[in-house]
Amino acid sequence: MVIADEEQLVQSSRKGDLDAFNALVQAYQRQVYNLCLRMLGAAAAEDAAQEAFTTAYRRLDSFRGGNFRAWLLRIASNICCDELRRHRSRPTASLDAALEAGSPADVPSHQAGPEEETLRSELGQHLQQGLATLPAEQRLVIILRDIHGLSYEELTETLHCSLGTVKSRIARGRARMREYLMARRELLPRRFRHKE
Amino acid sequence: MLGVLGQFRHRRFRRDLSAYVDDMLSERARRRLEAHLDSCEACRQELAELRATVEALGSLPMAEAPRSFTLAAAPIAEARPRPAARRLEFGLRLATATAAFALTVVLIGDFAGLPGGGDEEEEWVRGELYSATQGTPPAPEAASAGTPEPYGVTEMPNISDVPDILEAPGISDVQREESAADETPAADQTAAPPEGTPIETPAAPLPGVTEPRGEEPTVGAVVSEEEPSEKATLEGAEVEEEVGAGAVGAEVEDEAEAGAVENQAVGEEDGGGLSREEVVRWLEIGLGAGVGVLVIVWALARFQRSMGNRP
Numbered sequence: 392m393v394i395a396d397e398e399q400l401v402q403s404s405r406k407g408d409l410d411a412f413n414a415l416v417q418a419y420q421r422q423v424y425n426l427c428l429r430m431l432g433a434a435a436a437e438d439a440a441q442e443a444f445t446t447a448y449r450r451l452d453s454f455r456g457g458n459f460r461a462w463l464l465r466i467a468s469n470i471c472c473d474e475l476r477r478h479r480s481r482p483t484a485s486l487d488a489a490l491e492a493g494s495p496a497d498v499p500s501h502q503a504g505p506e507e508e509t510l511r512s513e514l515g516q517h518l519q520q521g522l523a524t525l526p527a528e529q530r531l532v533i534i535l536r537d538i539h540g541l542s543y544e545e546l547t548e549t550l551h552c553s554l555g556t557v558k559s560r561i562a563r564g565r566a567r568m569r570e571y572l573m574a575r576r577e578l579l580p581r582r583f584r585h586k587e
Numbered sequence: 588m589l590g591v592l593g594q595f596r597h598r599r600f601r602r603d604l605s606a607y608v609d610d611m612l613s614e615r616a617r618r619r620l621e622a623h624l625d626s627c628e629a630c631r632q633e634l635a636e637l638r639a640t641v642e643a644l645g646s647l648p649m650a651e652a653p654r655s656f657t658l659a660a661a662p663i664a665e666a667r668p669r670p671a672a673r674r675l676e677f678g679l680r681l682a683t684a685t686a687a688f689a690l691t692v693v694l695i696g697d698f699a700g701l702p703g704g705g706d707e708e709e710e711w712v713r714g715e716l717y718s719a720t721q722g723t724p725p726a727p728e729a730a731s732a733g734t735p736e737p738y739g740v741t742e743m744p745n746i747s748d749v750p751d752i753l754e755a756p757g758i759s760d761v762q763r764e765e766s767a768a769d770e771t772p773a774a775d776q777t778a779a780p781p782e783g784t785p786i787e788t789p790a791a792p793l794p795g796v797t798e799p800r801g802e803e804p805t806v807g808a809v810v811s812e813e814e815p816s817e818k819a820t821l822e823g824a825e826v827e828e829e830v831g832a833g834a835v836g837a838e839v840e841d842e843a844e845a846g847a848v849e850n851q852a853v854g855e856e857d858g859g860g861l862s863r864e865e866v867v868r869w870l871e872i873g874l875g876a877g878v879g880v881l882v883i884v885w886a887l888a889r890f891q892r893s894m895g896n897r898p
Contacts, residue, residue: 413657424652437653445662515647536609537644543611562605569633569640 397459405451412451416444419460422539423467429522429534430471439474443467461541461548468531468549475527514579521571529564536561597627604634608641687878694885 397418403411423443427436447466454462522530528550535541535549546557572579600623606612607620624630 407661409658409661416657417655420652420656421649424656425649428650429647440652441656444656444658448658448662511646514643518643518647533644537641538647538649540645543609558606558611561609562602565605565608565637565640568644569636572640572643573636 401451401454401459404448405454412448415459415463419463420444422460423463426464426467426534426539427471429519429538430468430527430530431474435474439470440467443470446470458545458548461545464535464539464541465549465551468535472527472531517572517575517579518568521568524571525564525567529560529567532557532560533564533568537565596623597630600624600627600630601633604630604637607634608637687874690878691881694881697885698888 397415400411400415404415420440424436424440427439427443430436431439443463443466447463450466522533525533532546532550535546536543541549543554543557546561547554550557550560600620603612603616603620607617612620624634
C-alpha cells in the first residue's frame with residue numbers, strides 16, 4: 392500500500408512539517424502497531440510503535456527515497472529486535488507471557504458466527520504461540536510476508552538482505568510453523584486435520 | 588548410492604516448496620519441482636500443509652491501533668555530535684591508530700634487529716663519547732660524523748647514562764665502536780653531510796638512541812593514558828547511525844539452522860547501538876592492551892640486552 396501523495400508528505404516532513412509527518416503516521420500506524428504486536432505481544436507493542444514513529448521522524452534525513460513503508464517497517468523491526476534482545480539479557484515474565492498466551496486477544500473479529508469465531512480465535516492463539524517459538528529473524532519475515540503481505544522485493548528493502556536470504560528465511564520459518572501446527576493438528580480447524 | 592542421491596534431491600525439492608507457494612521459482616525449477624511432486628507423495632503432503640499454514644497466517648486479522656501514534660510535538664533531536672566534532676573525532680582516532688601502528692612497526696623492527704635499531708647506534712654513540720672525552724683519534728667513519736669537541740660538549744648530560752664507559756674505557760669499546768660504525772652506515776651518512784653544522788645534526792637522532800631506558804616508561808604511560816581518552820570519545824558516536832534504520836540481519840548471512848545462533852546474529856545486527864558499541868570498545872581495549880604488552884616486552888628486552896652488554 393502506498394498512499395497517494397506520500398512522496399510530497401515525506402518531503403514536507405523532512406522540512407519539519409509535523410502535520411505532514413502525522414499524515415504518514417496515520418496511514419501506517421496500523422501496520423506498524425500490528426508488526427510490534429506480533430513480534431512483542433500486546434504489553435510492549437504500543438510503546439514500541441510509538442518509539443518507531445518518534446525514531447522515524449528523527450531519522451527522516453536518512454531516508455534516501457524509495458519505499459517509505461519498507462523504511463518505516465525496518466525501523467519498527469529494529470526496535471522490536473532491540474526489545475527482544477534486551478528481554479533476552481534481562482528476562483521478564485511479561486513479554487514471554489504476552490507472546491505465548493496468544494496475546495493479540497484484542498484483535499477484533501470480523502463478522503462471524505460464534506462457532507467460527509471460537510475456532511478462529513483458537514487458531515489465532517496457536518499461530519501466535521507458534522510465532523513466539525521462532526527465532527526473531529524468522530518470526531519477523533513470516534509476519535511481514537504472510538500476515539502483512541509484503542512482496543519479496545519489499546522484504547529485501549525492509550530486511551536489508553538479498554532475495555536468496557529472504558527466500559531462505561521464509562522457507563525455514565514456514566517449515567517451523569508447519570511443524571508446530573501439525574504437532575497440534577487435533578486442536579486445529581478441520582482443514583488441518585483432514586490433510587493427513 | 589541412488590537412495591542417497593534421491594534423498595538429496597528430495598531435500599532440495601522440499602526447500603523449494605515455500606518459494607513455489609509464492610510462485611517465486613524460476614520456470615525451470617518450477618517444472619522440475621512439479622515433476623517431482625507427481626511422483627512424491629511426501630512432498631505433496633508437505634506442500635498441502637505448507638499452504639494451509641500460509642493460509643492460516645494470512646487469515647490472522649490486523650488489530651486496530653489502540654490509539655493514535657501521531658506526534659504532538661517534534662521530538663527533541665538526539666544529541667548527535669555536530670559534523671565538525673565528528674570530523675575532529677575521526678581525525679583523532681585516525682591519528683591514534685596511525686601512532687599505534689607506527690609504534691608497533693618500530694618495536695617489531697627493533698626486535699628483528701633491523702638497521703636503524705637502537706643498540707648499534709647506542710654503541711656508536713658511546714664510542715663517540717669515549718673518544719671525545721679521552722681525546723683519542725676516532726675511527727675514520729666516526730670522524731666524518733662531525734666535529735668531536737662540540738659534540739662531546741653538547742652531549743655531556745648523556746654521559747650520566749653511560750658512566751661505566753667513562754670509568755672503564757677499554758679496547759673492546761673501540762672495537763665495538765668500529766664494528767658498530769661499519770654496521771650502521773646509514774647513521775653515519777645521515778650525520779656526515781652537514782659538516783658545517785656539526786652540533787645539531789648528530790644530536791637529532793640521539794635522544795631516541797642514547798636514552799631509551801629513560802623513555803620506555805614514558806611510552807608505556809602515554810599508550811595507557813591514550814586509550815581511555817580514545818574510548819571516551821568513541822562512546823555511542825558511530826553506533827547511533829544504525830539505531831533506527833540499521834541493518835536487520837543484514838551483514839551476516841550464515842543461514843545456520845541453530846535457532847540460538849540465529850537469535851544471536853539478529854541480536855547483534857539488528858541496529859541496536861549497544862552491541863556494536865561494545866564490540867568497538869572491546870576491540871580498542873584489545874588493541875590498547877596489545878600495544879601496551881608489546882611496549883613492556885620491548886622495554887624488558889632492551890633492558891636485558893643493555894645489561895648483557897655491560898663489561
